[in-house]
């Protein structure tokens with residue numbers, strides 16, 4: 386029975402923890418207890434093998450016929466590791482560098498300046514990090530800036546930095562290009578399964594949602610006991626990750642083992658999220674991943690989460706259900722919210738969608 390005095394976990398969202406950059410500034414090379422994984426299982430290894438993430442040529446997907454090798458490659462990539470490195474996506478390397486630069490400039494701003502964009506307890510959007518739900522929660526060694534990008538009328542511009550000056554314009558340009566890439570990837574995913582090309586996109590609705598999350602991982606004095614981001618799978622349909630150009634840190638769980646994800650500076654790492662796993666009736670895998678820290682260098686990434694409008698019902702497409710492959714997931718609305726509630730309680734959210 387729940388103690389009368391303690392409200393259920395989802396309601397206790399109480400504190401917004403301090404930015405790690407501030408913890409670092411005040412802690413003379415010590416990592417506070419709240420970030421430390423303890424015991425035998427707490428030891429974190431950054432030296433796992435590199436994953437051979439398939440490289441997919443987007444230009445070839447654009448012109449592909451249904452038996453194109455590139456589609457086969459896409460299908461096998463998403464069914465095995467759940468991700469691929471997209472090249473020839475139409476964005477110049479110099480443009481990707483500009484996107485990286487606005488992220489860096491923002492996190493380099495003085496603390497007081499960044500606090501103008503701080504999220505409050507009620508808000509998901511803004512500058513900040515983990516919500517603290519219990520005193521036992523182990524915190525991630527990362528600071529974030531989280532923004533709704535689409536639908537445009539849901540943008541809260543008070544959280545969109547005006548410094549650097551070009552921040553808003555570049556984020557807008559970048560995400561406009563990603564919306565097109567997302568559409569092409571979803572069509573190609575359908576074609577690769579011999580389905581009508583709009584069968585996944587039809588579940589998006591008119592007002593598809595896009596969130597941007599800028600992640601900043603400061604150097605950490607205890608990389609063996611601290612995680613930049615705890616293991617999770619994304620709640621999106623598709624995530625596009627712009628990795629740091631030089632500093633590794635992302636790891637993916639495949640067949641029960643962690644693998645490092647290599648950096649290709651001009652590529653975008655695209656991964657399946659839970660909603661595409663649901664729509665594809667489990668044909669495509671939403672991979673569990675985490676971020677490790679290092680003691681030498683900061684790491685900056687930008688994840689953009691693309692997903693159906695929250696009022697739209699999503700479900701496994703008909704063509705992927707038969708006697709040999711029974712339906713695995715329920716129909717559901719507002720998966721984003723279900724995701725958030727489960728994630729905060731340390732559960733794997735997609736389990737709530739299983740039949």
Ligand SMILES: O=C(O)CCC(=O)C(=O)O
Pocket residue numbers: 598600614619626634635674676686688
């Ligand atoms: O920073 C990274 O490499 C991964 C970020 C991530 O997984 C996320 O933001 O969901």
Ligand SMILES: [Fe+2]
Pocket residue numbers: 617618619674688
């Ligand atoms: Fe993620």
